[in-house]
Amino acid sequence: MSATADRTQTAVRVLDNFIGGQWVPSSTGNLLDVTNPATGDVICKVPLSSQAELESAVAAARAALPAWRNRSVIDRARWLFGFREALVARADEMAACVTREMGKTYPDAQAEVARMIEMVEAATAVPQTMQGRILEGVATNVDCETIRQPVGVCAAITPFNFPAMVPMWFLPFAIGCGNTFILKPSEQVPMTQQIVFEIADSLGLPPGVINLVNGGVDVVNAILESPGIDAVSFVGSAKIARYVYERSAANGKRVQALGGAKNHMLILPDAVMDKTADNIISSAFGAAGQRCMAGSVIVTVGDAWESLRPVLVEKTAKLTVGDGMAKGVGVGPVVSKAAQARILSYIEQGIADGATLAVDGRSPDADENGSFVGPTILEGVQPGTAVACEEIFGPVLSVIQVDSFDDAIALVNTSRYGNGTSIFTESGAAVRRYRNEVEVGMIGVNVGVAAPVAFFPFTGWKDSFLGDLHAHGTDAVDFFTKKKTITSRYFSAGPSGKFFVE
Numbered sequence: 001m002s003a004t005a006d007r008t009q010t011a012v013r014v015l016d017n018f019i020g021g022q023w024v025p026s027s028t029g030n031l032l033d034v035t036n037p038a039t040g041d042v043i044c045k046v047p048l049s050s051q052a053e054l055e056s057a058v059a060a061a062r063a064a065l066p067a068w069r070n071r072s073v074i075d076r077a078r079w080l081f082g083f084r085e086a087l088v089a090r091a092d093e094m095a096a097c098v099t100r101e102m103g104k105t106y107p108d109a110q111a112e113v114a115r116m117i118e119m120v121e122a123a124t125a126v127p128q129t130m131q132g133r134i135l136e137g138v139a140t141n142v143d144c145e146t147i148r149q150p151v152g153v154c155a156a157i158t159p160f161n162f163p164a165m166v167p168m169w170f171l172p173f174a175i176g177c178g179n180t181f182i183l184k185p186s187e188q189v190p191m192t193q194q195i196v197f198e199i200a201d202s203l204g205l206p207p208g209v210i211n212l213v214n215g216g217v218d219v220v221n222a223i224l225e226s227p228g229i230d231a232v233s234f235v236g237s238a239k240i241a242r243y244v245y246e247r248s249a250a251n252g253k254r255v256q257a258l259g260g261a262k263n264h265m266l267i268l269p270d271a272v273m274d275k276t277a278d279n280i281i282s283s284a285f286g287a288a289g290q291r292c293m294a295g296s297v298i299v300t301v302g303d304a305w306e307s308l309r310p311v312l313v314e315k316t317a318k319l320t321v322g323d324g325m326a327k328g329v330g331v332g333p334v335v336s337k338a339a340q341a342r343i344l345s346y347i348e349q350g351i352a353d354g355a356t357l358a359v360d361g362r363s364p365d366a367d368e369n370g371s372f373v374g375p376t377i378l379e380g381v382q383p384g385t386a387v388a389c390e391e392i393f394g395p396v397l398s399v400i401q402v403d404s405f406d407d408a409i410a411l412v413n414t415s416r417y418g419n420g421t422s423i424f425t426e427s428g429a430a431v432r433r434y435r436n437e438v439e440v441g442m443i444g445v446n447v448g449v450a451a452p453v454a455f456f457p458f459t460g461w462k463d464s465f466l467g468d469l470h471a472h473g474t475d476a477v478d479f480f481t482k483k484k485t486i487t488s489r490y491f492s493a494g495p496s497g498k499f500f501v502e
């Protein structure tokens, strides 16, 4: 057990790794400042661990694997039940930590933590979901069955925008299925997972079943190269997703790599505009636009923009920008000064490419030490321009007007990404056609953020997802298990069986 109090009371604390059931200081002197993006204050230092430190986690995970995979599945599920209860008890503390290190508003962080806990709840179903199949009598006296076994040592590499939830897309499902696990959280937001691992540490999990290695590129490369790691789960930008996917596959690992996104929201003229505007705002500007399911382009059909524009602009202009911990704030900071500079340069590029500002968020009334960008709406955006096609990952909404529903579907389908899309209409026929023809993996119907609940898979397409088996839902059990098929007969059991094609 760790001395939690000692580890949290230092003014600017240096984070430890959690390896083989112990909190271990990193041996590297390579430390990165973690800042509160609302104030610019340094809130901790994270070590950029070495390949050797990753390998010591791999050794611990491999050593723990034989006993853990042979623990009864009910035991493993019961551990997850206890984990769930302990996470609930510290939910508000984790939400505050998410706001502090990532910037999203406290209510949004509470929602993230609730969805994180939902992942653990879904994983407790493993005695059901891990079941195999059997067919008696495939030939006389011969039975055939497929069972599921853990893949081995699994690692996850996660992004900054969901410090609590995204690691739990993998950890509970992996260990529920009998694997052992290594997490490398985003070095920009490493603090929330310290709390998660403290909670796990207090619940008597055998040493080495879960491990936490802080770091950046070196730890990622060590994961991709380590012969002791069997499966890799990645969530992050499209470029790194492709790199992780290709390198993991080249090294013979099972891999799922979730990449970036550029999500379109289609607005048909019959949409209920007031409620549609609310949904667009929470999709485009919630978490300051830093969600992989954030709507970042609205495509309005016919005269829909004329009726939507006044209500959308009025509601957007009322949003308060500030520290996500303050009451009444609608838009918190973006994650870093570098992100702020990137987003502002996209806005300038949009203007240079002919768009105009319906709402200008370039100079919000907020702490200059923080990294704030106010909600911004660019109208008259031309298809093919940077703000129309590239992931901005900030509170910037581009408006493209098209003449027809056909044009709108064709426009969405030109995107290299296929994570999420939403359609706003009361027409069932239009919805049916859209869900049939659009080349995007997750669809919202009058829902601005169509991120599936834990019991369904997170089914991005195109450059938003590389792999076969998605995160959470039943796909998680498919990803974290290997199938083994056994054909059996017993000569003393009865009349001798014979295959027709033996």
Ligand code: NAD
Binding pocket: 157, 158, 159, 160, 161, 162, 166, 184, 185, 186, 187, 215, 216, 217, 220, 221, 235, 236, 237, 238, 240, 241, 258, 259, 260, 261, 291, 292, 391, 393, 419, 458, 460, 464
């Ligand atoms: P990122 O790609 O910069 O980082 C993700 C992880 O990769 C981090 O752990 C980081 O340490 C590591 N990494 C970064 N650069 C690397 C490199 N050159 N080599 C090896 N590893 C490297 O992503 P981010 O900025 O943390 O997160 C935002 C991105 O994640 C956005 O593109 C967003 O759309 C995407 N995202 C996608 C999903 C999804 O489900 N598809 C969910 C959340 C976030």
